[in-house]
Amino acid sequence: GLGYFQTIGIPIVRGRDFSRGDTATSAKVVVINQTMAQQFWKNDEPIGKRFKFFGDQDYSTVIGVARDSKYNAVAEDPQPFIYQPLAQNYTPAAALHVRAAGEASSLAGAVRAEVQRLDPTLSLFNVRTLEEQIAQSLQPQRMNVVLLTVFGVLALLLASIGLYGVASYSVSQRTREIGVRMALGASPSSVLGLVLGHGMTLVGIGLVIGLAIAYVTAGFARALVVGVDPHDLSTYVVTAAALGGVAMLASYLPARRATRIDPLIALRTD
Structure with a gap:
């Protein structure tokens, strides 16, 4: 029209x-x-x-x-x-599209009255604002975002638990080595760096592989998430930083425990 x-x-x-x-x-x-x-x-x-x-x-x-x-x-x-x-x-x-200068949702009654005045045989149905129309259109994508967020958090939690387990196992297997290092004068900070370095090396390898796969398959995200560039560099940087931070926290607890190993007890247990 x-x-x-x-x-x-x-x-x-x-x-x-x-x-x-x-x-x-x-x-x-x-x-x-x-x-x-x-x-x-x-x-x-x-x-x-x-x-x-x-x-x-x-x-x-x-x-x-x-x-x-x-x-x-x-x-x-x-x-x-x-x-x-x-x-x-x-x-x-x-x-019928009506452009409003004020609050669009408050004009529904006035528009109905005007249509009835022009032609009483006409009726309006499914009246909604453009914002409501867009919100309804985005509902599937929003549900996808919620599901992806839930599964992402669960995956991050499982990865953190797994990394904590690997770091704890590594400390238990290297108890004698850590005891020898500390007996020879290694400082707690160097032991902490040793254990953290081992855990973060595994995380770094996983991040490189994961980010490469994510970049290649990012095109599939266009149909799931609206308004986000799947190849946006900041998205990858923030994701890597978040995963790295959680991984460091998961590795820190076993590493901190390793710094408290008594060299005499560690050497005696072997």
């Missing part, structure tokens, strides 16, 4: 918008989006081009090109799209 692009906020980048002259009896016209213009008329001017819909007898002329938008879901990739004037493609189940 008239004013649709202005109401929704989609600019016409080439050509013109629909006008009152585009009626049911006038020549058929359409506005296409940038993706369709690029796909069908990549090196040509799309304005003025004519094509025919399947089943139609009359040709439709391209009068404008609108900026790409989202049509079915926020996460969708750009796709070709055609706009037709309501007068030339009327459907009883039309959508």
Whole structure:
């Protein structure tokens, strides 16, 4: 309908918008989006081009090109799209878009009253704001984020427990070695660094392998999470720092225990 692009906020980048002259009896016209213009008329001017819909007898002329938008879901990739004037493609189940200067949710009653005043036979249903529409569209992605977060936390917890177990086992197996080092004058800080270094080496190898796999398979995340670049460097840096911090904490407790080993007891136990 008239004013649709202005109401929704989609600019016409080439050509013109629909006008009152585009009626049911006038020549058929359409506005296409940038993706369709690029796909069908990549090196040509799309304005003025004519094509025919399947089943139609009359040709439709391209009068404008609108900026790409989202049509079915926020996460969708750009796709070709055609706009037709309501007068030339009327459907009883039309959508009415209202642009509000204030709180949009408070205008539902006023819009219903105005529609009833214009035509008492018309009825409005499924009234919602654009924010509510977007929220509903993002609901599956939000559920995916919640599930990924839960599984991620569980995986991090299991990894921490496993690393703690490995570090504790390493300390128990190297009790004599640690005792000898301390008997020869090794300081508690050097013993702490020895055990931590062993644990962080394992973590470093795991991080390199994990980040490489994550980078290669990051494209699959586009369908799960909206608004996040799967190849964003900061995401990998923050993730690596968080995992490294948790791993260091898990390794610190066994390492701290190793610094308290009595050399005499350690040498006697072998």
